[in-house]
Amino acid sequence: MTGNNRAVTGRLAISDLTIRFGSRQVVAIDGLRLDHAEILGLAGESGSGKSMTTLAVLGLAHTVGANVSGSIRLDGQELTGLSQEDLRAIRGRRIAAIFQNPSTAFNPVYRVGTIMTRALALHGATKSEAADRATDAMRQVLLQPDLMRRYPSQLSGGQLQRVAIALAVALRAEVLLADEPTSALDVTVQAEVLDLLRDLRESIGMSILFISHDLAVVAELCDRVAVMRQGLIVEQGPAGQVLSAPANPYTIELLESVPKLAGTT
DSSP states (O other), X not given: OOSOOSSOOSSEEEEEEEEEETTEEEEEEEEEEEOTTOEEEEEOOTXXXXXXXXXXXXXXXXXXXXXXXXXXXXXXXXXXXXXXXXXXXXXXXXEEEEOSOGGGGSOTTSOHHHHHHHHHHHTTOOHHHHHHHHHHHHHHTTOOGGGGGSOGGGSOHHHHHHHHHXXXXXXXXXXXXEESTTTTSOHHHHHHHHHHHHHHHHHHOOEEEEEESXXXXXXXXXXXXXXXXXXXEEEEEEHHHHHHSOOSHHHHHHHHTOGGGTTOO
């Protein structure tokens, strides 16, 4: 199945999305949806437009000089064209993001707990509420709350990624955009983070857009997958179907470049 779906519905629904740098078009998505409590993989090579799509959903594409047109809806609310003030109220509180290098998301001069409680306060939590929610979220991602007294540089990459996810949990985000969140981690820690994402989907109904070039990870984690090439969605459908019987030549090429996926169903 390819794009070209004009009536896209879902918790997060993208249709007729175009991202340009001047006259150069880098993304053109006819239709892509993320449903409630679903993990959707957005897969493709580096430079295929995956991260630019993430920035557009966050309302941050303009920060790198891109122009966005089309529709991005969250539970039916149109996000494209909202003011930056309105988008700031949505970012974090309703849509959160984690990235490949979690250390870049934390100001190194503040303790982890301060970073978390300040973010919660920006979205209306009182000081005591922020402290309680941060503590509960740390426990939910299987971290000891006393780690909040440390600085980001005192935590491992895996711990920092869990803290980033804990912040999304504390903010009660409905959608998590996970942009290559495990590619910088070793295999053991990677597995722990993937387990955590599954648990969040099951326990709180979080919807997760998992962006990765690693089809082995996508096959293991995702319910559905959309394959992206040169800014276009060339194939999408149930992960088992797309990755075991791909219809698009590009998807076939990607699978053939990952020998460890042989026999995936």
